[in-house]
Amino acid sequence: SAVISQxxxxxxxxxxxxxxxxxxxxxxxxxxxxxxxxxxxxxxLIATANQGSEATYxxxxxxxxxxxxxxxxxxxxxxxSNMSPEDSSIYLCSVEAGSSYxxxxxxxxTRLTVL
Amino acid sequence: xxxxxxxxxxxxxxxxxxxxxxxxxxxxxxxYGLFWYKQPSSGEMIFLIYQGxxxxxxATEGRYSLNFQKARKSANLVISASQLGDSAMYFxxxxxxxxxxxxxxxxxxxxxxxx
Numbered sequence: 001s002a003v004i005s006q007x008x009x010x011x012x013x014x015x016x017x018x019x020x021x022x023x024x025x026x027x028x029x030x031x032x033x034x035x036x037x038x039x040x041x042x043x044x045l046i047a048t049a050n051q052g053s054e055a056t057y058x059x060x061x062x063x064x065x066x067x068x069x070x071x072x073x074x075x076x077x078x079x080x081s082n083m084s085p086e087d088s089s090i091y092l093c094s095v096e097a098g099s100s101y102x103x104x105x106x107x108x109x110t111r112l113t114v115l
Numbered sequence: 116x117x118x119x120x121x122x123x124x125x126x127x128x129x130x131x132x133x134x135x136x137x138x139x140x141x142x143x144x145x146x147y148g149l150f151w152y153k154q155p156s157s158g159e160m161i162f163l164i165y166q167g168x169x170x171x172x173x174a175t176e177g178r179y180s181l182n183f184q185k186a187r188k189s190a191n192l193v194i195s196a197s198q199l200g201d202s203a204m205y206f207x208x209x210x211x212x213x214x215x216x217x218x219x220x221x222x223x224x225x226x227x228x229x230x
Contacts, residue, residue, distance in 0.1 A: 045217060092160060
């Protein structure tokens, strides 16, 4: 299984500012994913990030608000831009396991609070 | 469109007893995968078990088993011999067997194990 780390683990930010979340994997993976989990809610996929190409965003999420970088096969960043209190969530990155059944491994998450 | 439904927002179980967490799904894809993840209060997502739509036998992983009833479109998680450490949120998820690897999550069930 892949070992995934995220930075920061948590942060408290002021509205109108931006935060960049880093996701590091201990092995090379083709696909990385970013999810949002709003308080008391389930996980919702924000986008899929493949190395060397633009991220693919899900309905309701746009690049201007959540720009993503994927510079290599072990690293990705998600930026939450122009934050509002509604952006307070846990943000999780995940990677496909490379097995035959699309299993994903998740990072520990970043708890974001926007004041 | 794919959909996952978890109808039990919360469950209680006595320590050492078995508990079943319900999950129903809807998809028009003939090939799909079903997953269960555990989310402790720390926020990380822990993969528990997987069932493929073409698997003939129910999946088992230690104390976890998946009661897969394809005709009824249900994929219930059974936890045997509950432990205090099993107290957490449990999410059922589904992915299609295409190349997107997208996971769609249910709303989750909070399990509390009583001593």
